[in-house]
Structures are given as C-alpha cells and as structure tokens.
Amino acid sequence: MHKPILTGLFILAGAAALAHSGVQNQAVLARMEAMKSIGDAMKVLGRMAKGQASFDASAAQDAAAGIARHSADTPALFTARETDPKSEAKPAIWTDFADFTAKARALETAALDVSKSLTSPDDLVPAVQRLGQACKSCHSLYRE
Ligand code: HEC
Incomplete structure (x- = not known):
C-alpha cells in the first residue's frame, strides 16, 4: 500500500475518534455513531416542532x-457485550x-408510524413526544 493512502486512512480514523473523544473500542464507537444519528434526526424534528x-x-x-x-440496527449493534471507558451503556443491557x-x-x-403519518x-x-418517550424508556434503564 502506498504511503499517502495509509496517511489518508489514519486521518479518517482520527476524525471518527475525535467525534467521540477517545473511544478506543470500534464496536462501542459504531453503536455510539448510530445513537448519534438518531439524536441528530430527533434534532431535525425538534427544531421544526419548536418553530426554529x-x-x-x-x-x-x-x-x-x-x-x-x-x-432496527440497535439490537445487533449491542449483541456483543463490548465496553469502553467512554461508554454510557449499563451492564443491565446484557x-x-x-x-x-x-x-x-x-x-x-x-x-415507522411517524414517517408515514407526519x-x-x-x-x-x-410525534416528537411519542419518539421521545421511546428514547426515555430505554435510556432510563440502560444508559448512564
Ligand atoms: C433500546 C435502547 C435505546 C433506545 C430506544 C434509544 N437509545 Fe440512545 N442510547 C442507548 C444506549 C445504551 C446508549 C449508550 C451507548 C454507549 O455509550 O455505549 C445511548 C446513547 C445515546 C446517545 C449518545 C451517543 C454518543 O454520542 O455517545 C444519544 C445522542 C442517544 N442515545 C439518543 C437517542 C434518542 C434521541 C433516542 C430516541 C429517538 C434514543 N437514543 C433511543 C440506548 C437506546
């Protein structure tokens, strides 16, 4: 492999790690990224709901x-009991x-209901209230 390609890969890996400062475990990073995408989508809905x-x-x-x-991907992302010092996942998940x-x-x-009826x-x-309840019912038990 040529050196510039390697350098490029390291830069990409560095950017991903920076987004979740210092997460070492790639499996933990992947589930955090999925949650972050869910959070970002909620912000889109939240801004519209507030008229922003x-x-x-x-x-x-x-x-x-x-x-x-x-x-839909969440159970698969959490099946293996992976940990990282930065993880907020509670052991009760497993x-x-x-x-x-x-x-x-x-x-x-x-x-899915919201995506069809909004x-x-x-x-x-x-819609935001209904989705927010679903976040809360999981976070209250399974997230620090
Ligand atoms: C089935 C359980 C579950 C549901 C439902 C759920 N979450 Fe999470 N979420 C978690 C767990 C567990 C973590 C901690 C993951 C970790 O740090 O390893 C988390 C972490 C997060 C994070 C932090 C991600 C990061 O950058 O580290 C955000 C943001 C988030 N959730 C938003 C949401 C929102 C918004 C919803 C609802 C629309 C939602 N979650 C629904 C379990 C869930």
Whole structure:
C-alpha cells in the first residue's frame, strides 16, 4: 500500500475518534455513531416542532425513517457485550437483552408510524413526544 493512502486512512480514523473523544473500542464507537444519528434526526424534528425551522414534510418523514432504520440496527449493534471507558451503556443491557431489544423495536415501530403519518405541522409535537418517550424508556434503564 502506498504511503499517502495509509496517511489518508489514519486521518479518517482520527476524525471518527475525535467525534467521540477517545473511544478506543470500534464496536462501542459504531453503536455510539448510530445513537448519534438518531439524536441528530430527533434534532431535525425538534427544531421544526419548536418553530426554529419551517415545516418540511419530506425532511421530517426522512428524519423519522432514519430513526426507524437505526433503531432496527440497535439490537445487533449491542449483541456483543463490548465496553469502553467512554461508554454510557449499563451492564443491565446484557442481563435483560430481550427487554432491551423490545425497547429498540418499540422505537422502530413508533418511528415507522411517524414517517408515514407526519403530514402537517400539527403532527410534529405529538410525534416528537411519542419518539421521545421511546428514547426515555430505554435510556432510563440502560444508559448512564
Ligand atoms: C433500546 C435502547 C435505546 C433506545 C430506544 C434509544 N437509545 Fe440512545 N442510547 C442507548 C444506549 C445504551 C446508549 C449508550 C451507548 C454507549 O455509550 O455505549 C445511548 C446513547 C445515546 C446517545 C449518545 C451517543 C454518543 O454520542 O455517545 C444519544 C445522542 C442517544 N442515545 C439518543 C437517542 C434518542 C434521541 C433516542 C430516541 C429517538 C434514543 N437514543 C433511543 C440506548 C437506546
């Protein structure tokens, strides 16, 4: 392999690590990145719900569909009991994995519903509340 390609790879790896300052375990990084994408999509919906961004039905539906996709991936990303000093995952995930999986599926179902039914600005607040409940029901048990 030529040296410039190697250098490029190291720069990419460095950028990913910086986004989650100092996470060493790649499996932990991958699940954090998925959660961060879910968080970013919620921000898109949240800004529209608060009137900080104008309503855009297709952008809102895309954001919800993205949440559904990442929540569908969540059980697989957490199956192996990986840890990292920077991780906020609680050990209970792996003693109650069936419940953890059910909570990921609940978010997926809610996000799929929202992605199909979000058609007017009036739908935003209920959608954000419904999705937010699904985040909270998992974070309250399984995230530091
Ligand atoms: C099935 C459980 C589950 C659901 C549902 C869930 N999360 Fe998470 N989330 C976690 C766990 C566990 C972590 C900690 C992961 C780690 O640090 O290893 C986390 C971490 C995060 C993080 C921090 C990621 C980072 O950069 O380190 C954000 C942001 C986040 N979640 C947003 C959300 C939002 C928004 C929702 C709802 C739309 C949601 N999550 C739903 C389990 C869940």
